[in-house]
Amino acid sequence: MIALLLFSIWVFRHRQSRGSKVILSGPTMGTSYHITYLEKDNKNYQEEIDSLLEAFDVSMSTYNPGSEISYFNTHDTLFFSTPYFFPVLIKSREVYEITRGEFDPTVGPLVNAWGFGPERPDLPDSLQIDSLLNLVGFDNIVFDSGKVWKKITGVQLDFNAIAPGYAADVIGWFLESAGVGNYIVEIGGEIVCKGYNDRGKPWSTGIEDPTVGLNERQITAILELTDKAISTSGNYRNFYVKDGKKYSHEINPLTGYPAEQRLLSATVIADDCITADAFATAFMVLGLEESIKILEARNDLDAYLIFENNSGELDSYKTNLVIENLKNLQ
Secondary structure (H helix, E strand, O other): OHHHHHHHHHHHHHHHHHOEEEEEEEEEOOEEEEEEEEEOOOOOOHHHHHHHHHHHHHHHOOOOOOOHHHHHHHOOEEEOOOOOHHHHHHHHHHHHHHOOOOOOHHHHHHHHHOOOOOOOOOOOOHHHHHHHHOOOOHHHEEEOOOEEEEOOOOOOOOOOOOHHHHHHHHHHHHHHHOOOOOEEEEEOOEEEEEOOOOOOOOEEEEEEOOOOOOOOOOEEEEEEEOOEEEEEEEOOOOEEEEOOEEEEOOEOOOOOOEOOOOEEEEEEEEOOHHHHHHHHHHHHHHOHHHHHHHHHHOOOOEEEEEEEOOOOOEEEEEOHHHHHHEEEOO
């Protein structure tokens, strides 16, 4: 009885030493953010976080006509006015080279043509696709630490496949600079978690079932992690159906057409979310076999891939980190 009492007191004091739980949420980048952190003085950092995300939107949002990326898409040269553009270009080039061009932020004109940008036009024909492919290719831009410019007029950038992950990193770094060591940041499904929750346990994130209806949400497994970033990409949310055919937002920059893969969703775990976000998108374009090749060749990436096997049944591929930290619900 005394031992139990002493243990209860230790648990209480241990929780108190990590601080009080603060929960924040709000709109950003056309989606929303949800943040939980432990803070000894119960400080609320929402104003600072909103300010950071507003500055990030001014840099990265194609839906903001006054953003840096919107300026670049209508001009030939951009001199950076925020600290965000250059790191995203660096990471984009890295993943572009690793995937041999199947991750490419210059896919923007094709994304817009297929109706996944600010406007939703009619379906493009093959002549339009061939014309737009001339503008696609990360090698068509040049950049240094101060500016980015185009080799070909008409090239456009679209960072929607990498910017939300980087935004989650930026908010995480801010919290750490404020002395917060235990937090989970989620922006539009992109997640960064550090330390532990208020129960002293790793942070839990849900893996969605990609086979349920568009307006449904069903968690098929729980992943428990700490000091990692997680991103999930799939063709089961952002798509539309026209004349009985499904068109996914994952556009293959090499062919100009929406990717058609038996891979249904890719959850990628990395040390930072900019990397996880980029590779989760890339895997959906690359497909199952090529994604596994990349995973087997690198020790800085882990993944949970859900796909249809040759028998048409739901199947999955998991790296060791996922196997060790996954809690199945079924």
